[in-house]
Amino acid sequence: MAMSFDTGLQLAGVVVAAAGTxxxxxxxxxxxxxxRERGDADRDGGAVEFFTLKRHPDTTGKVVxxxxxxxxxxxxxxxxxxxxxxxxxxxxAVIALAGMLFGARMIDSADDTIGVELNEAGMxxxxxxxxxxxxxxxxxxxxxxxxxxxxSTERVVVAxxxxxxxxxxxxxxxxxxxxxxxxxxxxxxxxxPSEEAFLEALRRFSGGDVRK
Numbered sequence: 001m002a003m004s005f006d007t008g009l010q011l012a013g014v015v016v017a018a019a020g021t022x023x024x025x026x027x028x029x030x031x032x033x034x035x036r037e038r039g040d041a042d043r044d045g046g047a048v049e050f051f052t053l054k055r056h057p058d059t060t061g062k063v064v065x066x067x068x069x070x071x072x073x074x075x076x077x078x079x080x081x082x083x084x085x086x087x088x089x090x091x092x093a094v095i096a097l098a099g100m101l102f103g104a105r106m107i108d109s110a111d112d113t114i115g116v117e118l119n120e121a122g123m124x125x126x127x128x129x130x131x132x133x134x135x136x137x138x139x140x141x142x143x144x145x146x147x148x149x150x151x152s153t154e155r156v157v158v159a160x161x162x163x164x165x166x167x168x169x170x171x172x173x174x175x176x177x178x179x180x181x182x183x184x185x186x187x188x189x190x191x192x193p194s195e196e197a198f199l200e201a202l203r204r205f206s207g208g209d210v211r212k
Contacts, residue, residue, distance in 0.1 A: 065106035072099030
């Protein structure tokens with residue numbers, strides 16, 4: 001049985017409401033993360049500066065996400081056209097909607113916003129999606145900060161360790177770069193309020209130059 005006009009309107013309303021809910025949740029999550037980080041900085045006392053940066057986009061992840069969204073949309077259309085009852089139509093639409101929302105989340109994750117807190121003690125990096133969500137390093141463990149070029153356009157902020165210092169407890173080991181002798185703290189892309197302010201704050205808090 002073909003989907004009725006009223007059911008179609010209801011399902012369209014569900015799609016719009018779900019998309020709006022996801023967008024509102026995403027904005028709340030980003031704002032909540034920023035407020036929490038700034039609040040922590042204020043309680044620590046002393047000088048502190050907060051920046052946001054973008055991770056380098058995961059092109060493969062975005063392609064996969066768009067494929068999931070497209071496949072979910074096709075499945076939803078097929079389900080609505082071939083189902084024999086409104087219940088089957090509703091179930092198919094919900095499954096398709098879940099797939100599209102999952103794909104949208106993957107797109108957000110592939111271009112995630114990163115929060116960086118710089119203070120007199122060290123550097124703290126936070127992100128919204130992948131785990132671990134946070135890592136930090138103290139300046140007394142760092143020899144200098146370097147901006148390392150990867151591939152053709154990607155740049156990474158690396159906290160180069162002091163000679164023979166070993167690994168830093170609590171730091172994710174997958175972020176350690178044996179080539180650079182330190183930890184890849186974050187990507188250097190779309191720094192806000194500005195890249196110049198971010199680099200100047202790195203120099204001031206780390207107590208040394210930022211090598212490029």
